[in-house]
Amino acid sequence: MQPSTLSVNKSAIAASFSRAANSYDIVAAFQRLCGEKLLARVSNYEGLKVLDAGCGTGFFSRRFRHAGAQVIALDLAAGMLEKSRGNDSADEYVLADIEHIPLPDGSVDLCFSNLAIQWCSSLHAALAEMHRVVKPGGKVVFSSLAQGSLAELAQAWQQVDGKTHTNQFLAFEAIKLACAPFSHDLHLTQETEFYPDVMTLMKSLKGIGATHLHQGRDSGLTSRGRFERLASVYPQQEAGFPLSYQLVTGVLYRE
Numbered sequence: 001m002q003p004s005t006l007s008v009n010k011s012a013i014a015a016s017f018s019r020a021a022n023s024y025d026i027v028a029a030f031q032r033l034c035g036e037k038l039l040a041r042v043s044n045y046e047g048l049k050v051l052d053a054g055c056g057t058g059f060f061s062r063r064f065r066h067a068g069a070q071v072i073a074l075d076l077a078a079g080m081l082e083k084s085r086g087n088d089s090a091d092e093y094v095l096a097d098i099e100h101i102p103l104p105d106g107s108v109d110l111c112f113s114n115l116a117i118q119w120c121s122s123l124h125a126a127l128a129e130m131h132r133v134v135k136p137g138g139k140v141v142f143s144s145l146a147q148g149s150l151a152e153l154a155q156a157w158q159q160v161d162g163k164t165h166t167n168q169f170l171a172f173e174a175i176k177l178a179c180a181p182f183s184h185d186l187h188l189t190q191e192t193e194f195y196p197d198v199m200t201l202m203k204s205l206k207g208i209g210a211t212h213l214h215q216g217r218d219s220g221l222t223s224r225g226r227f228e229r230l231a232s233v234y235p236q237q238e239a240g241f242p243l244s245y246q247l248v249t250g251v252l253y254r255e
Contacts, residue, residue, distance in 0.1 A: 010076060010097065013119050017056075018079025020206070025057050030193050030245065034143045035060045035114040037249055041141045045069045048109040053098050053130055054116020056080050058089025064112070065090060072108065074101065076119075099125040106135040106254075113142040118169055123178040127252060131182055134254040146188060146246035147171040152235055153201075153243060159233040160226060175248055183253040191247045194240035198231040201241055 039060070046068035052061040055073035057080060065071045073090035075081045076097050085093050096102050098113065099120055111130040120126040123144075130140045150166040157165040170178075172188050179186055195201040234241055 010121070014077040017075075017077035021057060021077070021079040021083040025059065028056075028059075030191070031056070031115050032059065033191070034247060034249075037247075038112060038114055038141045038143055039063065041249070041251055042110065042112075045110060049107070051101075051103070051108045051111045051130075051133060052090065053101070053111055053113040054119075055084050055089065056114075056116075058084030058087045060112060060114060061089035062087065069110075072103070074098070099129055101129045101133050103133045105132055107133050109135055109138045111138075111140040111142075113140070115143050115145070117142060118144045118167075123170060123175065124181075127178055127182065131252050131254060134252075136254050138254045140250075140252040140254075142250050142252075144175065144248045144250075145169045146175060146248050148190075148246040149244065151244055152241075156230055156234040160229045169246070172246070172248065175250075179250060179252065183255055184250055185253075186248065186250040189247050189249075190244055192242050192244045194237070194242055196240055198234050198241055199227075201234075201243055202227075 045064055048064075048069045049072070050061075050064045050069045051072045051074060052058070052064065053074050055061050055075045058073055061071045061073045061084060071090040072092045072094060073081065073084045074094040074096055075084065076095070078095055081093055081095050084090065094102065097120075098117060099122060111134050113130060117123060117126045127140070127142075130142070134140055147169045149169050154164070154166045157163065176186060195204065
């Protein structure tokens with residue numbers, strides 16, 4: 001396996017996120033936080049043509065559109081795209097894979113992708129496609145997750161049954177390698193969310209569709225006995241039950 005590739009079941013991922021479309025906005029606080037960090041990298045988008053690659057329910061598509069941008073909303077999950085359309089989020093809707101964007105070269109001013117490309121099988125292919133559709137002088141702003149994300153949950157499950165219940169994420173070094181062919185700016189930070197109990201934590205992950213495993217299983221809520229065991233070994237801090245993310249934010253410049 002190449003450093004910037006993962007074995008991914010795209011149809012299962014699309015189905016998982018489609019099922020989560022109606023609950024996504026209720027529990028997607030971390031996703032909105034990450035998106036706000038990305039928006040801070042874009043000074044002005046009025047009058048720009050923007051591709052929201054992995055648009056989800058269209059939360060950030062609407063932000064761009066309300067600010068005067070022309071927006072193309074793209075997602076792999078039909079349920080998410082329909083939710084985005086129902087929210088009147090964009091000017092155009094495209095059901096497609098970020099690794100195969102059906103747009104001409106240099107057709108948008110900005111490509112925005114918030115917490116979507118960690119679900120791609122080839123990070124390099126995803127970055128190359130987003131870079132390709134941006135006009136010279138434009139840029140790609142993206143966020144993703146790196147190795148070490150969901151560490152508390154992974155470690156707790158190891159104590160319960162010794163099995164993998166969280167997806168594997170690329171190492172930050174592999175992400176840097178995938179960005180190397182492009183003029184870029186890349187940052188890694190740790191972000192930690194706290195939950196009042198483990199049930200709320202697990203339901204939050206399920207509510208955003210993030211319990212799908214690349215190996216093909218769903219890691220959602222489990223039998224009562226195993227869940228109680230998970231809750232008993234999960235680390236707790238004064239602020240609650242932590243769930244940490246290794247957040248990667250980046251910009252690719254189209255020269």
